Amino acid sequence: MKRSWILAVAALAIVIRVAVAAQDAAPILILYPDPAPPERIRPILLEGTRYVSTSDVARVFRGTKYWRPELRKLSLRFGDHSIRFTVDAPVVVVDDTARNLVQPPRLVQGSVYVPESVLGGLIDWGLVSNASWDDAAREVRFRSPVHTVRQAQLWVRGRVTEVSATLLKSLSPRLIYATPNEIRLLFDGGTLDSARVFSGGAVANGIIQETPDGVEIRLVLVPGAQGYSLSVGSNRLRLAVTDDQDLVQQGIFSKLDPIAVGGADGKLRTIVIDPGHGGRDLGASLPGGGAEKDATLDFARALRSELQDRLGARVILTRDGDQDVSIQRRSEIANEWGADLFLSIHFDAEGSIHSGGVRVYTLPATSAPGGTERLPLTLGAEGGAELHPWESAQSQSAGTSMAVGQALADALSKNYPQSSITFRTGRLGVLEPVACPAVLLECAPPPRGAEAMSLQGYSSGQIAKVVAATIQDLARGMHS
Amino acid sequence: MNRLQRRWAIAIAGSAVVIGGFFGLAHVRTRQAGETPRLLPLAAELEGIKGAYLYYGVAGADSLVAEYRDVVVKDRPADQVRAIYRELLAGPTKPHVALFPDGTDLLEAYWTDKGTLYLDWNKSLTQGFRGGSARERALIASIVRTAGDNLPGVDRVMILVEGQPVETIGGHFDVLSPLNVRDWP
Numbered sequence: 001m002k003r004s005w006i007l008a009v010a011a012l013a014i015v016i017r018v019a020v021a022a023q024d025a026a027p028i029l030i031l032y033p034d035p036a037p038p039e040r041i042r043p044i045l046l047e048g049t050r051y052v053s054t055s056d057v058a059r060v061f062r063g064t065k066y067w068r069p070e071l072r073k074l075s076l077r078f079g080d081h082s083i084r085f086t087v088d089a090p091v092v093v094v095d096d097t098a099r100n101l102v103q104p105p106r107l108v109q110g111s112v113y114v115p116e117s118v119l120g121g122l123i124d125w126g127l128v129s130n131a132s133w134d135d136a137a138r139e140v141r142f143r144s145p146v147h148t149v150r151q152a153q154l155w156v157r158g159r160v161t162e163v164s165a166t167l168l169k170s171l172s173p174r175l176i177y178a179t180p181n182e183i184r185l186l187f188d189g190g191t192l193d194s195a196r197v198f199s200g201g202a203v204a205n206g207i208i209q210e211t212p213d214g215v216e217i218r219l220v221l222v223p224g225a226q227g228y229s230l231s232v233g234s235n236r237l238r239l240a241v242t243d244d245q246d247l248v249q250q251g252i253f254s255k256l257d258p259i260a261v262g263g264a265d266g267k268l269r270t271i272v273i274d275p276g277h278g279g280r281d282l283g284a285s286l287p288g289g290g291a292e293k294d295a296t297l298d299f300a301r302a303l304r305s306e307l308q309d310r311l312g313a314r315v316i317l318t319r320d321g322d323q324d325v326s327i328q329r330r331s332e333i334a335n336e337w338g339a340d341l342f343l344s345i346h347f348d349a350e351g352s353i354h355s356g357g358v359r360v361y362t363l364p365a366t367s368a369p370g371g372t373e374r375l376p377l378t379l380g381a382e383g384g385a386e387l388h389p390w391e392s393a394q395s396q397s398a399g400t401s402m403a404v405g406q407a408l409a410d411a412l413s414k415n416y417p418q419s420s421i422t423f424r425t426g427r428l429g430v431l432e433p434v435a436c437p438a439v440l441l442e443c444a445p446p447p448r449g450a451e452a453m454s455l456q457g458y459s460s461g462q463i464a465k466v467v468a469a470t471i472q473d474l475a476r477g478m479h480s
Numbered sequence: 481m482n483r484l485q486r487r488w489a490i491a492i493a494g495s496a497v498v499i500g501g502f503f504g505l506a507h508v509r510t511r512q513a514g515e516t517p518r519l520l521p522l523a524a525e526l527e528g529i530k531g532a533y534l535y536y537g538v539a540g541a542d543s544l545v546a547e548y549r550d551v552v553v554k555d556r557p558a559d560q561v562r563a564i565y566r567e568l569l570a571g572p573t574k575p576h577v578a579l580f581p582d583g584t585d586l587l588e589a590y591w592t593d594k595g596t597l598y599l600d601w602n603k604s605l606t607q608g609f610r611g612g613s614a615r616e617r618a619l620i621a622s623i624v625r626t627a628g629d630n631l632p633g634v635d636r637v638m639i640l641v642e643g644q645p646v647e648t649i650g651g652h653f654d655v656l657s658p659l660n661v662r663d664w665p
Contacts, residue, residue: 005491058531059548064630065531066553077632212665277651284612292612327647346652348612351542359613391657422542426617427663429647429654440652442613 026138028052028116030060033144043116049103051113054085060140061128067112074105074112081127085114092118094125147193149215149237152208154198160247161201162240163217165208173217173237176365177403178228180256183219184402185230185239186365190215202241213364213425218406227253258477259403261437262340268475270314271307272334274344274430275300279324284348286445293322295347295445299460303343306468311475313340331433335393341404341471342438344430353444356458357420360409361440362401363394363432364425393435400437404474408439411470416458419444441467528553530560533629534568535622537577542614544621545576546629561589561597561631568626579619581608587642595635596658597627606641609650616650621664628661636660 027040041060043050054074058065063076072087084093090104103115119140120133131142152165176184195209205220221241227248229240240253247253262268275296277283283292297319304315316337318330334342353359388396402425409423431438446459530553533546553563565586571578583604590598609616620639627634636658639646645656 005487006494009491009494055531055548055550059533062533062629063531064632065529065550067529067550069529079632212663281651282610283651284615285610327651346613348614350612351537351540351614351618353614354540361613391654426613426652427654427659428613428652429656430652432654440613 028119029137029139031139031141033142044108044113046106046108046113047103050116051103051106051108052116052119054105054112054114057114057118057122061122061131072107076127078122078127083122083125083127085112087112092121094121094127099125144193145191147191149187149190149208150193152192152196152198152217154200154203154206156201159202159244160240160242161203162238163198163203163206163208163219164239165217165237167232167235167237170234171232173230173232174365175230176399177259178254178256179259179403180223180225181221182403182406183217183221183228183239183241183256184406185217186211186213187215188213202243211425221256225256227255229253259407259474260400261404261471261474268311268313268340268471270316270337270339271311271341271343271471272316272318272337272339273300273303273307274318274330274334274342276344276346276430278319278322281324283346284350286347287349287448288445290445292347295443295460296345297322299347299443299464300345302461302464303345303467306464307471310468310472327429328433330430334434334436334438339434339436342431342434342436343467344428344438344440346440346442347445348442349444352420352422353442355447356416356418356444357422358409358412358416358444358463359442360405360412360421360423361426361428361431361442362405362423362438363398363428365398365402388435390433393433394431394438396435397437401431401439404437404471405439407474408441408467408470411466412463415462415466419458528555530564530630532564532567533626534564534572535625535629536572537579537615537618537622539575539577542618544618544625547572547574547576549573557591557631558589561591561599561627562586564626564630565589565599565623568622577618579615579622581605581610583608591631591634595633596638597631597634597636598638598640599623599627600640600643603642605639606646606649611650613650613652616648616652619649620653620655620659624659624661624664628664634661 027042030039030041032038041052041056043052054065054076057063058076061078063078065074065076067074073084075082075084081095085105087107088104090101092099092101099121101115102117105112105114120135122128123131123133130145131140133140146168148168148171150166150168152163155162155164171187171190174186174188176186192208192210192215198206202222202225203219204222206218208215208217217239219241224243225241226245227242229252231238242253248255277293277296281293283296286292286295300317304317307313307315316333318333319325394401406423409421413421428440431440443460443463529550531548532551533548535544535546538545549567551563551567553560569580569584569586581604585602585604586599587602588600623639624637627637638658639655647654647656649655
């Protein structure tokens with residue numbers, strides 16, 4: 001009887017304590033724009049006032065925090081604005097203006113805490129412009145940024161399929177390539193309200209999405225597409241596709257031409273394959289103890305054999321043994337031989353391709369390295385040779401390179417649907433000086449053990465066959 | 481007072497003691513927190529503490545993840561840069577992937593008024609690197625984003641090794657010219 005009393009009292013005390021603690025530390029809800037999940041930060045109660053940690057404030061509002069313990073001063077910087085607190089002083093300096101606080105900042109176990117009302121102050125005083133503070137609900141709500149490309153839609157009108165979007169500012173899209181299989185368009189530096197996937201009419205599969213380079217529209221077309229039309233008004237983008245040959249012949253639509261790999265006559269005569277690394281440069285360590293430099297050479301030799309058999313083309317390797325070749329020399333070899341296509345081969349088993357897969361890279365269809373747009377120089381008064389800066393020679397072929405890279409990624413995805421096949425752009429040193437379409441392939445070696453069972457037919461030799469067959473299709477203008 | 485009344489009295493008194501104890505303890509803790517601040521045990525030459533976003537790799541993915549951490553820094557901007565990158569080099573505190581090769585150290589940092597940050601690393605950065613394009617890209621992005629997020633005014637990052645520009649860190653990406661912060665999201 002006595003024990004039950006004691007237990008009851010103890011339980012009551014615990015319930016009361018939990019309720020009080022819950023009230024003290026009721027969390028503040030932070031609502032970020034989609035897709036980031038919401039977050040809760042927990043204040044502490046000091047002398048009847050809720051305080052939040054300045055570390056939480058800096059982290060949530062992406063500010064930089066600087067704390068001088070000997071001066072007991074803490075500053076938070078948000079872009080061009082700053083706020084300076086002094087521990088135990090109920091005055092803050094916002095930029096150059098002094099403001100009062102309801103309670104002073106406090107130092108608690110080495111961290112500076114400020115009254116919860118400072119969250120509203122940051123917004124009211126103009127330090128943070130992309131969020132609002134709801135005092136009643138105790139919520140910080142971040143606004144979605146204002147997007148420059150919005151409301152993308154697909155329309156089908158008879159034999160014309162149109163993708164339209166609203167532009168909030170004057171943006172010039174860059175047509176990266178337009179082939180009978182696919183159209184790719186990029187708004188440099190644009191932002192998108194929401195990624196969308198659509199299909200209908202002449203578009204088998206379309207996507208508008210944000211990439212590191214800007215907003216990209218990619219339309220995979222149904223067989224039979226003949227022409228396209230691109231118009232950009234002050235606030236409207238219209239990208240139309242048709243399967244009506246008459247509209248092309250009348251000049252209303254531009255003709256969709258196959259990817260132009262090969263020389264002036266469209267023939268692929270010389271292909272340069274670059275087995276990555278070599279000599280003292282071992283490259284990545286592969287599962288099982290192999291070195292990347294050996295795997296790239298084996299793959300390059302297999303690919304050379306496939307391409308010679310299928311195309312009868314001259315295929316040059318930048319190294320045909322275990323030797324050091326500088327990155328610059330690899331590009332030089334491609335340019336010296338007048339290559340029609342350059343393929344750099346790498347192997348890796350980390351990240352998204354740790355259990356099989358291929359990353360396909362090209363340079364982005366944007367400006368030259370260093371952010372400087374450089375134009376080709378012309379030698380001779382009339383029709384002389386064009387000189388291109390060495391480090392940006394690839395920019396002339398970047399669109400075609402992306403088309404080839406995407407075609408290779410699509411073909412590999414079709415053959416290995418269970419593997420991670422990605423196409424991406426990046427500042428690849430070996431591709432920048434190459435004056436012809438250039439792609440870097442990074443393959444994962446076949447996985448071992450149980451994972452290998454689910455990847456039937458996945459081997460370096462098979463990947464080489466798929467790559468060679470795709471290049472053969474591209475050379476014939478038959479890629480699909 | 482009969483036996484039942486005595487039991488009631490004991491139960492009520494006991495409850496009062498327990499509840500009072502909880503409230504009293506909470507009050508003392510609050511007062512202690514407000515009135516007797518305790519400084520972190522920091523080095524004598526400490527000038528300040530800077531909150532910093534440090535970027536690390538994610539196992540099985542090609543992306544980066546940020547860890548927010550307090551870094552002990554001195555006043556000069558170059559000292560702050562060194563402190564932030566040494567904290568980055570120290571590695572993640574959560575189960576994320578450290579990206580720098582073993583033995584890598586930041587030798588010097590220079591900051592131009594045109595917004596370019598020069599980071600001079602020792603040879604381990606390039607000689608010790610063993611990885612593919614994903615790791616190399618993540619390493620470069622970690623260096624560039626750590627600068628972009630924590631050092632207001634830095635727009636570009638130039639990677640040097642023992643005072644000299646290098647073609648590449650791991651044989652894939654070109655780092656011979658300054659890297660724009662916005663190009664390495």
